[in-house]
Amino acid sequence: MRAIDVVGSAIGNSFRSRLRTTLTVLAIFIGAFTLTITNGLGTGINAYITDTVAAIGANDVLTVTKVSADATTTGPQEYSPDQITSGGGAAGGAAGRTTVAAITPADLTTIAAIDGVTSVQPSLSVTPDYVTTGSSKKYRLGLGSFVTGTTLQLSAGAQLDPDSSELQIALPVSFVEPLGFASDADAIGTTVQIGITSASGTQSVIDATVVGVSEAGLGATGNATANTALTTALYDVQSVGRSATAKDSYAQAVVHFDQNASASEVTALQGRFTAAGFTARTVADQIGTFKSVIDAIVLVLNAFAVIALLAASFGIVNTLLMSVQERTREIGLMKAMGMGAGRIFGLFSIEAAFIGFLGSAIGAGIAMIVGTVVSTALSGALFANLPGLTLIAFTPGSIIAIILIVMGIAFLAGTLPAWRAARQDPIESLRYE
Amino acid sequence: MSHPILAAYDLKKSYGRGPNRFDALKGVTLEIFAGESVAIVGKSGSGKSTLMHLLALLDKPSTGTVELGGSDTATLKGKRLNETRNKTFGFVFQQFFLTPGASVLENVVLPLKIAGIGSRSRKVRGHAALDRLELGDKAKSKANALSGGQKQRAVIARALVNDPRIIFADEPTGNLDSATGAIVEDILFGLNREQGITLIIVTHDEDLAARCDRRVYIRDGLVVTEEARVAA
Ligand SMILES: Nc1ncnc2c1ncn2[C@@H]1O[C@H](COP(=O)(O)OP(=O)(O)OP(=O)(O)O)[C@@H](O)[C@H]1O
Numbered sequence: 001m002r003a004i005d006v007v008g009s010a011i012g013n014s015f016r017s018r019l020r021t022t023l024t025v026l027a028i029f030i031g032a033f034t035l036t037i038t039n040g041l042g043t044g045i046n047a048y049i050t051d052t053v054a055a056i057g058a059n060d061v062l063t064v065t066k067v068s069a070d071a072t073t074t075g076p077q078e079y080s081p082d083q084i085t086s087g088g089g090a091a092g093g094a095a096g097r098t099t100v101a102a103i104t105p106a107d108l109t110t111i112a113a114i115d116g117v118t119s120v121q122p123s124l125s126v127t128p129d130y131v132t133t134g135s136s137k138k139y140r141l142g143l144g145s146f147v148t149g150t151t152l153q154l155s156a157g158a159q160l161d162p163d164s165s166e167l168q169i170a171l172p173v174s175f176v177e178p179l180g181f182a183s184d185a186d187a188i189g190t191t192v193q194i195g196i197t198s199a200s201g202t203q204s205v206i207d208a209t210v211v212g213v214s215e216a217g218l219g220a221t222g223n224a225t226a227n228t229a230l231t232t233a234l235y236d237v238q239s240v241g242r243s244a245t246a247k248d249s250y251a252q253a254v255v256h257f258d259q260n261a262s263a264s265e266v267t268a269l270q271g272r273f274t275a276a277g278f279t280a281r282t283v284a285d286q287i288g289t290f291k292s293v294i295d296a297i298v299l300v301l302n303a304f305a306v307i308a309l310l311a312a313s314f315g316i317v318n319t320l321l322m323s324v325q326e327r328t329r330e331i332g333l334m335k336a337m338g339m340g341a342g343r344i345f346g347l348f349s350i351e352a353a354f355i356g357f358l359g360s361a362i363g364a365g366i367a368m369i370v371g372t373v374v375s376t377a378l379s380g381a382l383f384a385n386l387p388g389l390t391l392i393a394f395t396p397g398s399i400i401a402i403i404l405i406v407m408g409i410a411f412l413a414g415t416l417p418a419w420r421a422a423r424q425d426p427i428e429s430l431r432y433e
Numbered sequence: 434m435s436h437p438i439l440a441a442y443d444l445k446k447s448y449g450r451g452p453n454r455f456d457a458l459k460g461v462t463l464e465i466f467a468g469e470s471v472a473i474v475g476k477s478g479s480g481k482s483t484l485m486h487l488l489a490l491l492d493k494p495s496t497g498t499v500e501l502g503g504s505d506t507a508t509l510k511g512k513r514l515n516e517t518r519n520k521t522f523g524f525v526f527q528q529f530f531l532t533p534g535a536s537v538l539e540n541v542v543l544p545l546k547i548a549g550i551g552s553r554s555r556k557v558r559g560h561a562a563l564d565r566l567e568l569g570d571k572a573k574s575k576a577n578a579l580s581g582g583q584k585q586r587a588v589i590a591r592a593l594v595n596d597p598r599i600i601f602a603d604e605p606t607g608n609l610d611s612a613t614g615a616i617v618e619d620i621l622f623g624l625n626r627e628q629g630i631t632l633i634i635v636t637h638d639e640d641l642a643a644r645c646d647r648r649v650y651i652r653d654g655l656v657v658t659e660e661a662r663v664a665a
């Protein structure tokens with residue numbers, strides 16, 4: 001029998017018992033649908049994270065913190081006046097609060113001396129009280145320190161100029177309307193007032209120019225961003241009344257290294273920081289933490305989908321065993337007429353693979369439609385403030401991979417019935433009664 | 434006449450082992466020549482079907498040889514054995530073994546499909562075989578829509594579609610009423626006469642056996658008598 005006839009007959013045979021085939025296909029459909037959706041979630045979210053990391057840029061930047069002497073001990077930690085409690089990384093990556101030791105000017109010298117470091121700046125942590133245009137209400141303001149080399153995702157205006165002496169600020173998009181601006185573009189070039197309280201308890205106001213409106217996203221967690229000049233000005237005001245030592249100790253420092261450093265060189269550099277008692281993380285490290293969490297969740301979800309598929313594959317075994325049973329005579333006759341055992345095996349295992357193909361193609365197809373509809377609906381509603389996020393995304397490669405995997409599982413499930421059919425004795429099968 | 438087309442020499446076939454061992458054939462020697470019609474006759478359980486299966490190369494004898502066209506078939510294996518069966522033999526069984534949901538034509542061209550013949554050629558030859566059995570108008574019908582006699586004619590069409598040299602028929606009329614049975618018999622003997630196809634019919638129907646050139650009587654796994662038809 002020609003290969004094309006084997007395939008044709010196998011496909012024809014699968015339609016002979018329509019109800020049974022439909023039910024089996026349905027079982028596979030459920031597994032394939034789930035697998036496609038969970039994979040789509042992983043693809044969509046991870047693509048968003050990758051895009052965000054790429055958009056932020058700053059791939060020559062390390063955020064450095066000093067490892068507290070007893071950071072590794074569990075249980076209550078001994079108080080030390082040197083310790084600073086900081087909340088996670090700059091990108092809001094790590095949850096929870098870790099106690100790190102303060103970075104002192106001496107530490108900055110040590111860091112600058114580490115091989116591969118081109119520059120080091122302490123990152124000044126400022127906590128302003130409010131922002132207002134003067135005519136609007138006062139709104140609480142969180143301020144992220146701007147890291148040289150990063151790119152803000154802007155909906156209007158321009159990037160901050162780190163070298164300018166002008167006091168510049170980029171407001172998050174959520175502030176535009178409350179502050180009374182007609183549009184994002186309308187806010188650009190205006191002056192806003194920032195209230196800040198010094199250590200000694202007096203509140204002052206500093207004027208800053210709005211140069212950009214930043215989109216919310218993973219890179220900017222709803223905080224405004226200030227350029228170096230504004231950050232320094234605010235820090236100076238905030239530090240009035242603090243001792244010089246307190247003013248000169250920082251929670252973290254920002255280190256620049258060679259822009260062309262390879263991944264392994266960066267790892268080596270991070271190793272040198274570790275050896276010197278610091279923790280150095282790249283932007284990708286900080287945001288990449290999300291990725292591993294997402295990957296782990298997707299893996300668990302995929303495991304459930306695969307369990308569903310395994311259950312469905314027993315359905316295939318059952319369906320095909322029944323049809324081998326029903327077609328005993330036919331198989332015997334074909335063997336008597338000179339059909340080889342290999343071809344009989346092919347006939348049944350291809351039928352199984354075809355059932356797998358039907359289930360997975362329909363499952364993946366419907367999952368793509370449902371996924372696209374759901375993520376379009378959600379990106380307009382629930383995730384409206386995460387522009388660019390496609391919650392469930394599909395790549396042709398992963399769809400094809402899913403279909404092939406399901407067909408593979410179905411083929412394996414078909415081998416038992418197919419093997420039974422192939423080794424059937426034609427004389428036994430053709431016995432009367 | 435030179436070589437017999439099909440010959441069995443001292444065929445023995447036993448089933449089971451030890452105390453359960455059963456000798457179904459106890460040394461059968463038989464020569465069948467091209468163009469002959471031979472009836473294998475005997476009581477139930479005498480070993481007729483066993484002999485036919487050995488002659489049709491569906492089973493291997495315990496000892497003894499089966500020769501096809503003068504050469505030993507013991508060396509035929511796998512693909513070559515399958516090809517030989519496909520090209521040389523046609524089968525007609527007591528039961529029809531038609532695939533009920535498939536069309537009559539599809540059923541008839543099955544041996545051609547197995548032989549690896551292309552679909553266009555299959556169609557042409559399938560229609561030709563059906564026409565020969567006056568079933569041309571039923572080609573597209575489902576096999577289970579046919580009457581018993583039509584079914585057996587479809588089976589005969591299937592048996593001869595690949596131009597076999599030998600047709601094996603195991604109780605070909607066993608499932609048919611006597612009138613339809615007679616028609617089927619006429620068709621088989623017609624093929625034998627007109628196309629020289631060798632007929633080997635297994636039966637316990639004496640009337641059918643009487644129409645054959647030769648009758649081989651089997652009892653308890655042994656040939657008891659062989660008689661040729663008295664020339665009229
Ligand atoms: N697979 C087998 N295992 C054991 N014994 C068998 C087997 N096949 C056939 N036999 C025995 O061999 C003997 C001959 O069987 P066979 O089928 O050849 O009889 P038969 O002459 O065709 O009978 P019938 O006219 O009833 O078809 C019987 O006694 C049967 O029980």
Ligand SMILES: [Mg+2]
Pocket residue numbers: 481482483
């Ligand atoms: Mg029999």
